[in-house]
Amino acid sequence: MVVLSVLPISLQQGLAYALVALGIALTFRVLAFPDLTVDGSFPLGGAVAARLIVQGVDPILSTLAALVAGFIAGCLTGILNTRLKINSLLAGILMMTILYSVNLRIMARANIQLLYRPTVFTSMENMDVVRFIPIIIFFFVITVFVKILVDLFLHTEYGMALRATGDNEDMIRSLGVNTDNATIFGLGLSNAMVALSGALVAQDQGFADVGMGIGMIVAGLASIIIGEAIIKPKTVFRLTLAAVAGSVMYRFIISLGLRLGLAPTDLKMATGFMVILALGVPAFKKTREGKDHLRGV
Amino acid sequence: MGEKMLVFEGITKIFNQGTQDEKRALNQIDFDINAGDYITIIGSNGAGKSTLLNVIAGTYPPEEGRLIIDQQDVTKMPDYKMAAYLSRVFQSPTMGTAGKMTIAENLSLAECRGKKRGLKWGVTRARKKRYGELLKVLELGLEDRLNQSVGLLSGGQRQSLTLLMATLSLPKLLLLDEHTAALDPRTAAKVSELTDRMVAENNLTTLMVTHNMKQAIRCGNRMIMLHEGKVQFDIKGKDKESLTVEEVVKRFGAKLKDESLLA
Numbered sequence A: 001m002v003v004l005s006v007l008p009i010s011l012q013q014g015l016a017y018a019l020v021a022l023g024i025a026l027t028f029r030v031l032a033f034p035d036l037t038v039d040g041s042f043p044l045g046g047a048v049a050a051r052l053i054v055q056g057v058d059p060i061l062s063t064l065a066a067l068v069a070g071f072i073a074g075c076l077t078g079i080l081n082t083r084l085k086i087n088s089l090l091a092g093i094l095m096m097t098i099l100y101s102v103n104l105r106i107m108a109r110a111n112i113q114l115l116y117r118p119t120v121f122t123s124m125e126n127m128d129v130v131r132f133i134p135i136i137i138f139f140f141v142i143t144v145f146v147k148i149l150v151d152l153f154l155h156t157e158y159g160m161a162l163r164a165t166g167d168n169e170d171m172i173r174s175l176g177v178n179t180d181n182a183t184i185f186g187l188g189l190s191n192a193m194v195a196l197s198g199a200l201v202a203q204d205q206g207f208a209d210v211g212m213g214i215g216m217i218v219a220g221l222a223s224i225i226i227g228e229a230i231i232k233p234k235t236v237f238r239l240t241l242a243a244v245a246g247s248v249m250y251r252f253i254i255s256l257g258l259r260l261g262l263a264p265t266d267l268k269m270a271t272g273f274m275v276i277l278a279l280g281v282p283a284f285k286k287t288r289e290g291k292d293h294l295r296g297v
Numbered sequence B: 001m002g003e004k005m006l007v008f009e010g011i012t013k014i015f016n017q018g019t020q021d022e023k024r025a026l027n028q029i030d031f032d033i034n035a036g037d038y039i040t041i042i043g044s045n046g047a048g049k050s051t052l053l054n055v056i057a058g059t060y061p062p063e064e065g066r067l068i069i070d071q072q073d074v075t076k077m078p079d080y081k082m083a084a085y086l087s088r089v090f091q092s093p094t095m096g097t098a099g100k101m102t103i104a105e106n107l108s109l110a111e112c113r114g115k116k117r118g119l120k121w122g123v124t125r126a127r128k129k130r131y132g133e134l135l136k137v138l139e140l141g142l143e144d145r146l147n148q149s150v151g152l153l154s155g156g157q158r159q160s161l162t163l164l165m166a167t168l169s170l171p172k173l174l175l176l177d178e179h180t181a182a183l184d185p186r187t188a189a190k191v192s193e194l195t196d197r198m199v200a201e202n203n204l205t206t207l208m209v210t211h212n213m214k215q216a217i218r219c220g221n222r223m224i225m226l227h228e229g230k231v232q233f234d235i236k237g238k239d240k241e242s243l244t245v246e247e248v249v250k251r252f253g254a255k256l257k258d259e260s261l262l263a
């Protein structure tokens, strides 16, 4: 019974945040670049979309603007790392920190309410069905669409060069790829997806908040790890599928935990422990496969 | 003989310049290579052999001198742009392939060497068919494993694949750095034979570093010995054909000081 009752909310949230998991899979797994920009680019997406909507801009245009903002943020992290030679983790942390102020500036305050504003969901809210049904369908369509686009892209000549950059950088450089540019572009793409998710989540929940990105990376990593435990990421298709499925499963576990009495304030701690457990157990067992699993993390 | 493919003009490479660890790895090297030359390079550890290839490939820019490939000054060109001119095979089989990607994908990555990569599909059906036929030549059964990760291959299989990748879209220059050294003797002999065949079939201008004196004497039409960043010995044509291990040892044994070379 409890399981059934948390199903709609976990589906809705899982699919809404799946784009974050996809973005993280692209950086951590494909590029082997541990990008921490995410905690800043997610609220960036929310902030840009919310501010523009409040200004009276069309919600779809506002959402696209958020996506572009995320792309730029990711590229900047890539530039810090490749051009200024700042360590990858630090580059992400710097960007995330800078974005906190940027987001406050964009919103001109700590949060923006969107309750009575037109959003991409407005037409669905006026439908004669329970709200979550069209919303779940909407997120499902968007997520599947983006997943397929990513799959296709990673099989093109340039997409394969991107994968090779994360796999054997020296080799692909010696084959003529400017791996710095590939890294910058990959980070841009990843954060564009994350910001898109932020923009959609803000519109769905009815507000954008400067703190809405806290813990996003850890939650995304938890999603990926859970997904990969069930769907071995042997191919690109399975890797992205694992990210999407993992996101839904992660939200399901969290919702179930909350329903069974987990305090909402302990949520991030619980997620943190989940990631530590998943990363720690293979290392503890000292299996080779376990080590491989840590790539990029 | 044909036109000059590669010209070194007073190339000097200094590592850690101006520090205590300053090291002149290449010292005023002058020489040129004709199109179609197959040159073997020998020399003891630290002689500067790998540095020479790295300077050609743009990995390390030289401190002095000019490097000219096919009449173009490429001294300042970054490594990824040099890919348009040359292919490399390294000592370690893992260095030349992307282990998490499939055999077909690796071949496709190599086919685009030095060309613009866009949003065209990477491994097309036509390419796959062609790769299958090319892999048959290796006689390793890899043609049936196009969709498997390269990481699953043995060192010898991986190195043979790297060699095939290096010649897939023909380079002006092929650089081989002890590419058989990490393999067991039987596999090394096979990869070495494959190398000779590919170089001959495509008339490739090739530089091959080796620690195996017999291989250095048997292969190619010219042999160079490096010592302390200088060319000590440059032998070609008829002289190279009649060269024997004993002769090299007699003349340079003291400088080689390298057990493996004389083995």
Ligand SMILES: Nc1ncnc2c1ncn2[C@@H]1O[C@H](COP(=O)(O)OP(=O)(O)OP(=O)(O)O)[C@@H](O)[C@H]1O
Pocket (backbone or CB within 6 Å): B015, B016, B023, B024, B025, B043, B044, B045, B046, B047, B048, B049, B050, B051, B052
């Ligand atoms: N990146 C580097 N930084 C500093 N010194 C270097 C670097 N690469 C090479 N050297 C030095 O330059 C000299 C020549 O090295 P190189 O690798 O070219 O030798 P080699 O002839 O290839 O030797 P081996 O037979 O051992 O491969 C050595 O003294 C080496 O220590």
Ligand SMILES: [Mg+2]
Pocket (backbone or CB within 6 Å): B049, B050, B051
């Ligand atoms: Mg060497």
